[in-house]
Amino acid sequence: MRVGLTLLTDQPWAEAAPRWRATEELGFDHAWTYDHLTWGGLPDSPWAGATPVLGAAAAITSRIGLGTLVSAPNFRHPYQLFRDAQALEDVSGGRFLLGVGTGGDLDSRLLGTDEMGVRDRVDRFQEFVGVLRALRDGDHVTTEGRWFSTADARTLPGLGRTPYLVAANGPRSLRFAARHGDGWVTTGPYAAASFAAWAAGLAESVETFETALADAGRNPATVPRYVLTDDTPQPSRPGRFALSSVGFFEEVAGRVGELGFTDLVTHWPRAEAPYAGDVAVLEAVAADVLPRLQG
Template sequence: MRFGITILPEYRWSDAAPKWRAAEQLGFDHAWTYDHLTWGGLQDSPWYGTTPTLTAAALVTSTVKLGTFVTSPNFRHPLALTREILALDDISGGRFLCGIGAGGGIDTTILGGPDLTPRQKVNRLTEFTELLDKLLTSDGVDHRGEYYETRNGRTLPGCVQQPRVPFVMAANGPRSLRLAVKYGAGWVTTGGKGDDLDSWWGSVADLSHRMDDVLEGRPFDRYLSLDSTVYSLSSADAFEDAVTRAAKLGFTDVIAHWPRAEGIYAGTESVLEQVATEVIPRLR
């Protein structure tokens, strides 16, 4: 089992930098931040840009992998995103992970434009992922699709990680699960809807079984965000129980959120430190 931590991009860098350093020092394998213009869970909170945040994080760390949780087509064009990915991969020395999903929430409408149906969102995600993969692995790309166009899209010098940075694909539906397996180095999910913890774990189990059917026995990294219903770092015991359940369902990686002072993901850094020093070494 590998362990990740998500640090929301809500802090001034003077407050955020110690958290990113600590994520590495505490032994987390990967550290993430959200890629939203506005996140519905904290609409009134300060919010900073994803790419500058990860760039700064890369400069204050040296070993932990860094990723977007997750990048979507809501406000990104694959060619413009390619330049940001190339820079992050280079600055981090090949530690960047690109989380990718269909996109939802406030970001879907904040820039205007038509509301897309779920099917259209998956269509757009498919074109987005296919074009991004092509741009990151070749140069001089011409593309004219339903959602995107590039004319001789230049993408030199290419990624540090070859053939390109890993995609960690968010997926719940049948088409997006197949897309994740085709283009992803891993799959990430927050689970399905659940009114309580047991029903949420039931949805996670169902999704994991669906992925089993798609994979047909092939090995594949599976990331589970633990905090969709109950905050996993509310106690060391709660975290250990969540990780144990995730492992039984075939997940190779789990992701928790850095504790906040109040509101969503409210907790204490003392529990985080206890988990990192006592629980995680035992569960590895």
């Protein structure tokens, strides 16, 4: 199993850069950040854009994958995102991973966009992914959709094939990810009452995803599966954080490994919520647990 860390962009780069560098030095496989205008978990904090931060991270690392968890259509046209992905693939030497998802509605509301229901947001996301795939697979791309269109969009230089990792939790989205994703990303059931309940819900999602892969005629061994293990704390519950202790991390990793996940993603511990924790736990996991998981 590969293991990665998500680093939030609420810090100045001078403070954040050592963490990105340390993620690689400690032996983790990939590093991620959220892609928002403002993140709902820290609505009153500074926030930096994902793509320039990832470009800077590419310049100070050489091995780890770098990606977004996730980019959404709430404030991006797919052609703009595709161009950003091309640049990040280039500057990272082919290490960029593009996680994409439906996303929440905070970014849309900040731009004064009319709110839409969940069904329309999922429809829009699926159209978004369709345009991204068309851009990656061709040149002079013309598409006409309900939300997004392109007219003779050029895609030169056409660098490589950045993986599109499709986020999905519900049955409809799981079937879509199985058909169209280069990998699957999931958080498992949101707001689960306990770790056991979360793991049980995650197992149901795995079953649905595997059935959808079979229906699509895809080999499960060729589709990586990423699980975000942490639940953002809410006033009514403390949340779940894999790095709260070495023992709990091992328990989480063991369970998701049993479910067939190829990749686990947690967060760099912060001094305060969300994801409050001790960097010493992170370092102990890196020294004692990572070698066993990666071996």
